[in-house]
Amino acid sequence: MTPHRPKTAAERRERVFAILKWLDKAYPDANCALHHRSPWELLVATILSAQCTDKRVNEVTPGLFEKYPTPTDFAAVKPEVLAQDIRSTGFFNNKAKSVVGAAQRIIAEFGGQVPKTMEALLTVPGAARKTANVVLGTAYGIATGVVVDTHVSRLSNRLDLTKQSDPVKIEQDLIKILPQERWILFSHQLIFHGRALCIARKPRCAECGLDSVCYAKDKTS
Numbered sequence: 063m064t065p066h067r068p069k070t071a072a073e074r075r076e077r078v079f080a081i082l083k084w085l086d087k088a089y090p091d092a093n094c095a096l097h098h099r100s101p102w103e104l105l106v107a108t109i110l111s112a113q114c115t116d117k118r119v120n121e122v123t124p125g126l127f128e129k130y131p132t133p134t135d136f137a138a139v140k141p142e143v144l145a146q147d148i149r150s151t152g153f154f155n156n157k158a159k160s161v162v163g164a165a166q167r168i169i170a171e172f173g174g175q176v177p178k179t180m181e182a183l184l185t186v187p188g189a190a191r192k193t194a195n196v197v198l199g200t201a202y203g204i205a206t207g208v209v210v211d212t213h214v215s216r217l218s219n220r221l222d223l224t225k226q227s228d229p230v231k232i233e234q235d236l237i238k239i240l241p242q243e244r245w246i247l248f249s250h251q252l253i254f255h256g257r258a259l260c261i262a263r264k265p266r267c268a269e270c271g272l273d274s275v276c277y278a279k280d281k282t283s
Contacts, residue, residue: 067222067277077275078239081221084271085251089258092250094200097123101176101201102133102168108196109160109188114151122151133174136165160188180206192229199246208236209249213256220260220278 068074085092095116098104103123110119126147130136136144145158164187168176176197177183183194192211198204208214210229214236218224224235240248259266267273267281 074239078223080275081223081272082240082244082248085248085255088271089251089254092247092254094196094250095253096120096196098201099127101197103127104201105164105176105186105189105193105197106136106161108193109164110148110151110157112157113153118151122148133165133168136161137169157188163187164189176201178202178204191233195233195249199249203246205242205245208233208240208245210236211249211253213253214249216262217252217256217260220265220276221272222277 068077094104096104096107096111097120098107106126107119107123110122129147130139130144139162141155141158141162144162145154148154148157148161151157167186168174171185172182177186178198180191180194180198183189183197184191189197191207192209195207195209198206199209210218210232215227215229215232218232218236219227223239224232226232226235236248237245255272256262259270260272265278265280265282267276267278270276273281
């Protein structure tokens, strides 16, 4: 049976609260899946993660950061050389140009430190809004927005938290309905949920505690 759709603003707020409460219970320790030891390493890993699995990125970055320990090392390498080091992540030529450009920009403009504002980060090659949100939220604990990756996009639509397909518009919708103190954790929790139960090809709805508030048309029994 399809769950009752809330009609009033109060009912919609209560539904969002119920979703957050269950996510807290199911994934209390959800965090960034990309391995990193510094804001710079997280920035690089996030750039490499475009159109690539976190698992693959985590296989590549240990050797990469051993070979190029600092932004200065990345700034000095030729993109065509770096491209071969990151080849298995896909789109390696563009990613190499972005990483080298990011290192050069951070050294030249920010004293070798990854900046802590959205405005500044968006001037760094390879750092669009999603990447900037990842770095600000995970590395610095600064909630400037909501990370919208493929899992967050898909699940936000399934849970009727947005009807948009554009990541920027999805983020705008989520910002309106989520408490700011939840912006960072919410993305991690949805990513965990998308991998654990709400799987794209065959969601495991019978095991999902959000079943009673989910209206998705392709729910499974």
